[in-house]
Amino acid sequence: MRRRKNIFWIALAAPGILWLAILFIVPFYAVLAIAMGKLDQLIEAPVAVWNPFAWSSSSVIDVWRDIFGSASFAGPILLRTILYTAIASLLCLLIGYPAAYFVARFAGRRKGLFLVLLIAPFWISYMMRMLAWIDLLSTGGYVNKALGWVGISPVNWLGGNSATVVLGLVYGYIPYLIMVLYAGLDRIDPALLEAGRDLGLGRARTFVHVTLPLSRQPILTGLLITVLPMLGDYYTNQMLSGAASTSMIGNLIQGQLGTPGLEGQGAVLSLTLLLVLLIPMIYYVIATNREATR
């Protein structure tokens, strides 16, 4: 009986397991086989090498040279990616925290309304949100018109402006951070805050000594949830700037796909990014699991 029951569960899980094995695990082996593979010199197409004993390291060496070599062009892109991502996620936190804090603590009966407005960007396509800003930032758009009223000449926002790209990233990913922060702050027991106040702490000190330490975990997971996609983002940059002077690692990888001769390097870069992000990803999974079981 026990055995028959077990077979029932195995049969239920099997299609999903097979699907993930064939379309999630095998594809990553394919990327590895291409990263370690050869280049067909004639048509400049990558040739996947499936046998690990025949792997060649030519693409890895090429990528290493691109990043650290004397004529390095990928090095600056990497640095720019880290810089943009750091600034953008810090801005997300600085803007997002007060908003999430207000809705979690003080919205009262209007909490539903505020939540709908905070969640609304989730339901709006990312491309539509970028399109909206392109309209506003274009040469004759409302932003430049408003600048004109205070006597500032129009700014070329969309022609490779770093500030535009960083603000685009903030605008794109801040809703995710806010929802994580809100969920974390909403869970804080009000009794703890009242205890702090009863013991004579003012508003600011209650915040520093009670709320802030309790929101360390949501801040960390929230930052991860913005940093992970930013590091694989090429579309924000491409839509709002399109210039090489602002390109990030995502643009590099995406540009190498479908470019003859460079696909192997795209595979290497993508796997490297995955390796670097594996630890934060696993941390995120563990942290959210702990949160869920608490």
Add this chain to the structure above:
Amino acid sequence: MTATKTPGEPPSPAIPAPAPAPGVAGRRTRRAFWRNPWRHPWFLEGFTWLYLIWSLAPIVIAVLFSFNNGRSQSTWQGFSWRWYFSDPVNSVWHDPQLHAAVIQTVRLSVLTTVIAVPLGVAFALGINRWRGPVPATFNFVMILSYVIPELIFGVSMFFVFTTLFSTVHLGTLAEVLGLVTWNVSWPAIVVQARLVTIGRHYEEAAADLGANPFQVMRRVMVPLLAPAIFASAVLVFSGVIDDFVIVDLLSSSAGNTPMSVIIYSTQHGGNGGPALNALGSIMLAMSLIIVILGYAGYRLLTRGERGGGVAALAAISGEA
């Protein structure tokens, strides 16, 4: 939270108490405002509203200008349906590329939801009850597919369909396979969470009363899991409408390019014109309809449960 004055409040600093001159009263009320520990945080509220305006006003403007009777994105020239269907060449309805994009988005959403939701629900049930290293490993793989950056996943899909499974050409089939793999974690995670809250009493009771595993599933588990299954279907459907990276990397021609990719590829590097705003507004309307239906449906399925509207909102936006 009661509005009593806290006992530990520091004694008021010695204010010289001569006869109050005009103006001091005002200062005193102002000081009283600052010293009231339960005052409403007007600054925070203002900040939150500013954030919300910054977050949503651009969208409202973009939708408004999709109804503009002219090419401008900043000068209102009167209301028209021109960019939706009136214009015989450039409207979404008459431009073959834009028209095809709307259909492709709907097709991908329906196909992905129909495949991913049953697959994920069955996976969640099986993995939750079958003990051993294999289910544990694949549960981890499933969660990994949930957190991995979409570009890295998309690259692996691109390579597997161009080298190993090259009989699956880039196009609708590749898009559906990629989207299902990317979205199967929604039902799997949401259903597992619901399984934890349900507990095992109901199915054990059913089994004790003589139901076989299939009957337990059909008569007990599926009805109990209905809200979770429904919420995950809403999440997958709206997720596919808004998906960009996977479909961008796996589409091959105008016939299989959905709306998000059309907006991206037409817009960057130049003004795509108001028809794109119309396309984006159609996407927005589709998502909105799904959300409203999802919210209403979820409320209906969870009648009598605690949580109400906020819980339903959280469930259909993946915060459960």
